[in-house]
Amino acid sequence: MNNTKLKKLVLASFLVALAVVGSTFSFPVFFSRCAPAQHIVNMFAAVTLGPFYGIVIAFVASLIRNMAGLGSLMAFPGSMFGALLCGIIYKKTKNLSLTACGEIFGTSILGGLAAYPVAVLLMGKSAADIAFYTYILPFFASTAGGTIIACVILARLKDSKFVKEIYN
Numbered sequence: 001m002n003n004t005k006l007k008k009l010v011l012a013s014f015l016v017a018l019a020v021v022g023s024t025f026s027f028p029v030f031f032s033r034c035a036p037a038q039h040i041v042n043m044f045a046a047v048t049l050g051p052f053y054g055i056v057i058a059f060v061a062s063l064i065r066n067m068a069g070l071g072s073l074m075a076f077p078g079s080m081f082g083a084l085l086c087g088i089i090y091k092k093t094k095n096l097s098l099t100a101c102g103e104i105f106g107t108s109i110l111g112g113l114a115a116y117p118v119a120v121l122l123m124g125k126s127a128a129d130i131a132f133y134t135y136i137l138p139f140f141a142s143t144a145g146g147t148i149i150a151c152v153i154l155a156r157l158k159d160s161k162f163v164k165e166i167y168n
Contacts, residue, residue, distance in 0.1 A: 012053050015041045019061035019079075023070045038062075038075070039146025040153070042083040042103055047096070047154055051087025058083040073122055077114035078139050082107030096154055100147045107143040112136035 022037020038061060045054035058079035065071035085106030090099040115135040119125040 008049055008053065012045070012049060012057050015045055015049075015057050016061045016064070019057065020064045020068070020070065023061075023065050035142050036146030036149055038079045039082065039103060039107065039143045040150040042079065042086055042107075043099065043147060043150035043154060045083060046087040046090040046099055046103070049087075050091055051084055054083035054087040055080055073118050074115050074135065077118055078107050078111035078135075078143070081110040081114060082143060085110065096151055096158075100151050103147045103150075104140065104143050108136055108140035112139040115139070 019038045019041040022040070023035055025037060026035040038058065041061065042054060042058060045057050049057075059076070062071060062075035062079050065075055066073065082103045083106070086099045086103035089095075089102035093099070112135040119135070
């Protein structure tokens, strides 16, 4: 295994751990709970590793969180759509603001819509009990906080000599 692949694997492992440990931290925002860690991780993965690693990190973190009882099945569609979209956007544009929009849109809109069939088919929720768009606003509340935090940190780090070499 070459040095670059090893660095990427170590960073991906660190980001998974950060997402899992960070999932224990959340705070109320209106009618939802804001859990910013996964969205911070998605942004960092997009900028440093790219969309493929971002999806794998989101999936593994969601899997570990569910196995540890720290999350629900809703973690999968929210985190993975956000990771994919922001990873693709950063890879194509290298623009942090557009990447943030991709994370927010991917998680809240695409992930929120994808959460509906997960809730109905896998979690036993009655289709009559929840609307098709039920998860969009809570996912938006959660992703907005984490994405803003990530943008602030990444904007400060982008010019740092220490992290210049890991930026994708």
